[in-house]
Amino acid sequence: MPVMTYREAVTEALTIEMNRDETVVIMGEDVAGGAGGSSGVRDNQSGIWGTYPQFHAKYGENRFIDTPISEAAIVAAAAGAALTGLRPIAEIMFADFMGYCLDQIQNQAAKFRYMFGGTAETPMVVRTAYGAGLSAAAQHSQCMYSQITHIPGIKVAVPSKPADAKGLMLTAIRDNDPVIFFEHKALMAATGEVPEGDEGIPFGEAAMYREGDDCTVVAIGRMVHFAETAIDSLAGEGITCDLVDPRTTSPLDEETILESVEHTGRLVVVDESNPRCSVASDIAGIVASKAFSALKAPIEIITSAHSPVPFSPVLEQAYLPSVDEITAAIRKTQD
Amino acid sequence: MADMTAVAMPKWGLEMTEGTVVKVHVAVGDEVTKGQTIMDIETEKIANEFEAEASGVIKKIIVNEGDTKVIGELLAIIGPADASDADVDEFEGSYVSVAVGRVEATSTAAPAAAPAPAAPAASSAPASDDGSVKASPPAKRLARKLGVDIAQVTGTGRGGRISADDVQAFADAGGAAPAAEEAPAAAPAPAAGGEVRATPGAKRLAKELGIDLATVAGSGRGGRISKEDVEAAAAGGGGAGSYGSTPVTAEAAPAAPAQVIPGDNAVTVETMNNMRKTIAKRLTESKQNVPHFYLTVDVEIDNLLARRAKYNKANGTKASVNDFIIRAAGLALKAVPKANVQFHGDELHYFENADISIAVAIDGGLITPIVRAANLKSVAQIADEVKDLAARARENKLKLDEIQGGSFSISNLGMFGIKHFDAVINPPQGAILAVGAGEERLVAKNGAAAVATVMTVTMSCDHRAIDGALGAEFLASFKELLEEPLALVI
Amino acid sequence: MQLSREQLLQAYERMKTIREFEDRLHEEIPKGLIPGFTHLYSGQEAIAVGVCENLTDADAITSTHRGHGHCIAKGVEVKPMMAEIYGRATGCCNGKGGSMHIADLSKGMLGANGIVGGGPPLATGAAIAFRNRGKGEVAVALAGDGSCNSGPVFEAMNMAVVMNLPVIFMFENNGYSEQTAPAYAVGGGKTTMTRRAEGFGMPATSGDGTDFFEVYEKTREAVERARNGGGPSALEFSCLRFFGHFEGDPQRYRADGEVEDARENLDCLKNFRAKVTEAALLEDADMDAIDAKVATLIDEAVEEAIAAPFPEPEAVTQDVYIDY
Secondary structure: OOEEEHHHHHHHHHHHHHHHOOOEEEEEOOOOOOOOOOOOOOOOOOOOOOOOOOHHHHHOOOOEEEOOOOHHHHHHHHHHHHHOOOEEEEEEEEHHHHHHHHHHHHHHHOOHHHHOOOOOOOOOEEEEEEOOOOOOOOOOOOOOHHHHHOOOOOEEEOOOOHHHHHHHHHHHHHOOOOEEEEEEHHHOOOEEEOOOOOOOOOOOOOEEEEOOOOEEEEEOOOHHHHHHHHHHHHHHHOOOEEEEEOOEEEOOOHHHHHHHHHHHOOEEEEOOOOOOOOHHHHHHHHHHHHOHHHOOOOOEEEOOOOOOOOOOHHHHHHHOOOHHHHHHHHHHHHO | OOOOEEEEOOOOOOOOOEEEEEEEOOOOOOEEOOOOEEEEEEOOOOEEEEEOOOOEEEEEEOOOOOOEEEOOOEEEEEEOOOOOHHHHHHHHHHOOOOOOOOOOOOOOOOOOOOOOOOOOOOOOOOOOOOOOOOEOHHHHHHHHHHOOOHHHOOOOOHHHOEOHHHHHHHHHHHHOOOOOOHHHHHOOOOOOOOOOOEOHHHHHHHHHHOOOHHHOOOOOHHHOEOHHHHHHHHHOOOOOOOOOOOOOOOOOOOOOOOOOOOOOOOOOOOOOOHHHHHHHHHHHHHHHHOOEEEEEEEEEOHHHHHHHHHHHHHHOOOOOHHHHHHHHHHHHHHHOHHHOEEEEOOEEEEOOOOOEEEOEEEOOEEEOOEEOOHHHOOHHHHHHHHHHHHHHHHOOOOOHHHHOOOOEEEEEOHHHOOOOOOOOOOOOEOEEEEEEEEEEEEEEEOOEEEEEEEEEEEEEEEOOOOOHHHHHHHHHHHHHHHHOOHHHHO | OOOOHHHHHHHHHHHHHHHHHHHHHHHHHHHOOOOOOOOOOOOOHHHHHHHHOOOOOOOEEEOOOOOHHHHHHOOOOHHHHHHHHOOOOOOOOOOOOOHHHOOEHHHOEOOOOOOOOOHHHHHHHHHHHHHHHOOOOOEEEEEEHHHHHOHHHHHHHHHHHHOOOOEEEEEEEOOOEOOEOHHHHOOOOOOHHHHHHHHHOOOEEEEEOOOHHHHHHHHHHHHHHHHOOOOOEEEEEEOOOOOOOOOOOOOOOOOOOHHHHHHHHOOHHHHHHHHHHHOOOOOHHHHHHHHHHHHHHHHHHHHHHHHOOOOOHHHHHOOOOOOO
């Protein structure tokens, strides 16, 4: 199976769908770049994360659109275009900028189908880069998927691996509901095996990246990698874990999480979000209410600190969850 | 009874639940007109005048000044002067308030709590659906995918729980069923007790098709039956497959699998893209609805060719014969303005200037950008414009106002050696000119044989807008301009 | 225009300090000790300094992600700034904010802002506070051409007009917003922001952002107007940034030679020097002395920043709120 980076996997999915269906369009700030520049050269770096190589040349300005810096208008335009026959993929450069377009996500795109009595479809994708670890500081490092998961009418994908990035992106574009697609900026260069072909990964189906008997670890996004390291380090102590990666937080594969907790009796949730009203607290709540009798130890919840993301690398490290924290939490459930 | 109007407490604004009648301005027997203020009503926030909804006579006043009533409650009745008391009482008795109240936090009034908001994947019962196979859902999914009967796999997890690795190992050791028959091999039997797990859509479809759900194998989690499973069962076999296991053809996606028709002649089926579909639709509409008729003339173009050579040399331009044709058509439309027309149902629209559409062949189709006011532009300007429009047409960079409109089209197939053809009009334009190749032909001049370079042009006219004589007049002017081309370059 | 010798020297020193600070960062960043993103201001100094020379510590400015120049022009100390950019505990934000969030409220610098268009509404708010205090203080929003299409910016401008607030919107058109030129992204052609601002009902003017004197004088009029209760104004000044949008930007959108040409012909420091020496206001020697002084300052700032300690991990959860 081919091995490629997360960013290449995303590119592959985008390419497949842009080739397949001319109603798929991409719009965002500097997706090509260079518009109006004195060199006349378009495509400065294939998009801020390099996920659109040659897209401008291949797909032209009507389908690959550099926009002004106007997040609200970008997302609203995507929603309007989706209602009227296009399948737009709007890029919001950093998830932190969702403040500018939250109304358009929450009050417009999320609600059209419902408010219009099932007569509308909004097949749009908003892809955005999230996460801390690169010293991008407070306004360029947030997760934001917890707030968005809360919204009825929106689907949320948070792939952790290149194969998931490709498969979920294919599904996101083909899905007729609005999808917000969160890609961790520190995972862009991560490599992994990615199946060939154009098979999408369904939403609402978790992946189980480790299977074991002693503890269930549910991790989101980049935290899946942290959890893998933690879990693998415990094998020598004879502790084996299920590692559940929900892959989509909305819809959420509760069935897999609950079956796993039924089996192991213990739960550690790892989420890079801030602690209050996070996906972590949501999952913990679901398990506590639906599988209480299966639990043999209190649920351990690991999140980032309740603070903005600090700039200085030392502080940012302390802010984020760590592998050691996860290992310690798993051990604690075994007491 | 039909003439009676209920005067009920109005709902003003989002929050109002009740109002107090502060003053009543009318008495029983008064005649009121629609819009007349009949009461003053106050709420917590608003004090306002309440107007009569209809004209008539106040037949009854049910409220006293100072009373507080809930929105929708009856306050008075307006009716015809001759309505009897019995009529009024009947109306009052049968009056039902239609005001929609607020959602209050009362447990009796509230409908049953909405079902758990989780997505289709939610299950409130622990996940071991049928109780017999202890395996994680991802393991079950993998088993289905690989065609493994999960009941046969030995689980290495505690309590015999089957992991994905266990399934993979079993499959690798040759335990998979031969064909990827997903339905029977992998799906656990429907839950004991005869209750079939199926989506509402599946149930509806099964009922429609007369299929017994118990005979359908579900490919969803826990053997749950989806619509696709029912469709597959109806089609008589082949697993429906879980979402995404076959290339998805989303409604908008044009790609379809290639079909091979038995026989020796292989067929490639190409689904039309939007441009082709549009072209097909418009051309069909045109041919079906527009009464076409055709006028043909031959034009001798030796003078034109000579003029063109001189012009290009003098100006350093590379104007083509077609650029001259465009200018000639523009001037001819100015000279015969009734031919410069668009057909619009009951109206004919005549234009000041000649906006001429030029047919440009592009990848996979045809597009007609417009040279605006061709009558006002020099040949050189037209040449530049056409070059730019054609280039941008091929790059898909034309703007909407460059392809919408125009009253006349020119289609030139001369470069392909076509001698003569009849073009299809682009509605709402009145006409289109089909230009053939210029070729040396034998012609008769003053009774003797001669050779001339001759080009055949055919004008298709919409008979509703242009009749034969008018079309002929246009062509005569056009031909003259081309055969005596000085006017084209001045 | 009244500028004393001291003011001219200060203007030059501030512009030179910005230039040295930014050019030096450009050299230091590839070495890997500076975390995160940095956005450099070289080429735009005349705008920051031309504006801030009209302001006192009591006046406020808001800024963009490209805020080092604004900070220095407003009088923020260079050494704590450098330490902040290096993420050290001695930084002016204790290492919490970094390059994009650098601030010093004691100097009226309300912070660099990582959100495009985030500044102008804040400035409008400061202007409300100033209006209420009635001491003639003003707020200046320094914003880029990239913010010209941001809804909240227009909301801020309208609010400033209808409330007659002492706020000035200075749009720095530095040629590009990220990788896209205003010719593409800002509808209406040149000096669009001036005309948009006029459309909102405030006086607006434009000028050459490489000419300190023009910036200074036109800002002076706007500041005077605001101080005297005459309400908001807008200014639109053009220049060209010498570096990329961020350090590491391949800048393929710039024609060959564009930056060299800008450093030669659009250098506000060169322009300033030429003008003041020609008009015999200052001498080369005066400015050379400043050059030397600034070079030393920047050297020291870098050295001290590199040697400074990092913050302690406990600091992560400090200053989230006032009490904890």
